[in-house]
Amino acid sequence: MNLKGLDKGRLPGHVAIIMDGNGRWARLRGKGRIEGHRRGRASVRAVVEMSRKLGIPYLSLYAFSTENWLRPKDEVHALMGLLEHYLTVEQPKMMRHGIRLLAIGDRSRLPVPVLQTLEHAVEATQHNKGMTVLLALSYSGRDDIVRMVQRIARKVKEGVCAVEDIKEEMVSAHMETKSIPDPDLLIRTSGEMRISNFFLWQIPYTELYITPALWPDFREAEYLEALLEFQRRRRRFGRTDEQIAQPLRSVGRNR
Ligand code: FPP
Numbered sequence: 001m002n003l004k005g006l007d008k009g010r011l012p013g014h015v016a017i018i019m020d021g022n023g024r025w026a027r028l029r030g031k032g033r034i035e036g037h038r039r040g041r042a043s044v045r046a047v048v049e050m051s052r053k054l055g056i057p058y059l060s061l062y063a064f065s066t067e068n069w070l071r072p073k074d075e076v077h078a079l080m081g082l083l084e085h086y087l088t089v090e091q092p093k094m095m096r097h098g099i100r101l102l103a104i105g106d107r108s109r110l111p112v113p114v115l116q117t118l119e120h121a122v123e124a125t126q127h128n129k130g131m132t133v134l135l136a137l138s139y140s141g142r143d144d145i146v147r148m149v150q151r152i153a154r155k156v157k158e159g160v161c162a163v164e165d166i167k168e169e170m171v172s173a174h175m176e177t178k179s180i181p182d183p184d185l186l187i188r189t190s191g192e193m194r195i196s197n198f199f200l201w202q203i204p205y206t207e208l209y210i211t212p213a214l215w216p217d218f219r220e221a222e223y224l225e226a227l228l229e230f231q232r233r234r235r236r237f238g239r240t241d242e243q244i245a246q247p248l249r250s251v252g253r254n255r
Contacts (some may be wrong), residue, residue, distance in 0.1 A: 001220055003142075006054075010231055012184035013059035015051065016086030016206070018198050019043070021190030021214030028108055033080040039216035041082055042052045044101065045090075046219045048133055052097055054227075058132050058180050062198045066140035083137070084114045087121045094121070105175040109234075134180060138170030139201030148174040148201075172246045184249055185230045207233050 019040060021196060026036030044061060051059045064079060071079075086099075101121050110118065118137070149175045155161050161170075172178065183199065183206045191212040195203070209226045211218070236244055 001224070004224060004228065006055065006224065006227055006229055011054055011056055011227065012207075013056070014045075014181050014183040014185075015056055016060040016062070016183035016186045016195060016199060016203075017047065018062045018186070019197075019215040019218075020187040020188060020192060022216060024190060025214040025216040034076055036214075036216055037075075037079055037082055039084055042239050043116055043215055043218045046224055047092075048099070050223055051079065052099065052131050056131060058134065058183075060136060060177075060180075060199075062104070062136045062139065064137045065197060066106065066143055067140055067197065069138070070216070080111050080114050084117050086119045088112050091121050091124060094125050094128065094133075097124060098235045099130040100130070100132045101125045102132055102134045102143070102180075104134060104135055104160075105137040106143065106196070107138065109138045132180065134177070136198065139176075141195070142196040142197060145201055147176070171201065175201055182206060185209060185226065186209040187226050189213050189218050200223065205235065205237050207235065208218065 006228070008034060021074055022036030022040040023033040024036070025039065027072065028035050028036075046061075047061075048059060064084065069076065093099075103118055103122055107115055107118070118135075147193045148171060152161075152170065156163060156166075157160050176255075177199070182188070182202045182204070186203055186206045188194075188208070188210045191210060193210060199206075209229055211222060212225065234241070
């Protein structure tokens with residue numbers, strides 16, 4: 001595809017996406033919501049493929065939030081089915097392309113066949129050295145923070161560490177995202193101006209990009225536009241313009 005002036009040397013190291021608007025996409029076409037999710041799955045394929053080709057090391061996808069369990073049963077069931085199908089069909093491709101799959105969220109709530117397929121895909125791809133795709137499933141940012149507090153509190157209680165040892169790095173290391181850098185770019189489709197309980201701790205200096213495009217319409221051209229916009233941003237990480245040479249990616253682990 002024509003990359004329209006994209007600078008391959010200044011790509012984000014980690015892109016996170018809130019995939020929104022499947023239902024509206026379907027409604028606009030007089031179709032059921034599930035058809036919107038089905039089309040949304042094709043957009044997932046498109047962004048994974050393009051990230052891989054560009055060499056973006058980390059891509060996080062908010063596929064199912066803790067709150068999404070409250071949706072009508074048939075929609076939850078259909079989403080789980082789509083996810084299971086996606087994981088089954090894509091696994092050989094992930095192996096071929098060296099993609100490592102990770103999952104975060106409360107997996108204990110997933111239906112057993114989905115959980116088994118997910119665990120199988122995570123295990124099979126664990127040594128792949130290409131890009132990492134992180135699926136947030138039954139995930140919420142606050143839940144992630146609550147569990148981090150519990151883990152650290154347990155360590156303090158057991159005398160493994162002291163209260164004074166609790167620093168930013170330690171907090172990061174006890175989040176579900178402990179092994180991956182903070183996102184440089186967070187994309188949200190369908191125009192809503194909110195984070196919807198996705199990453200909370202992980203996005204202090206993440207660039208936000210909100211597009212009116214509905215998720216099923218978010219394909220290569222829309223992704224390219226988001227990346228071009230990222231490259232137009234000037235990231236200061238709290239410093240002044242004069243202090244900044246040009247780093248677009250995060251400086252250090254958390255900034
Ligand atoms: C938001 O649209 C989307 C979701 C809740 C689910 C995202 C799922 C997919 C893209 C399909 C399967 C996922 C993978 C990883 C293969 P919405 O239903 O909230 O849309 P609306 O706000 O217009 O109603």
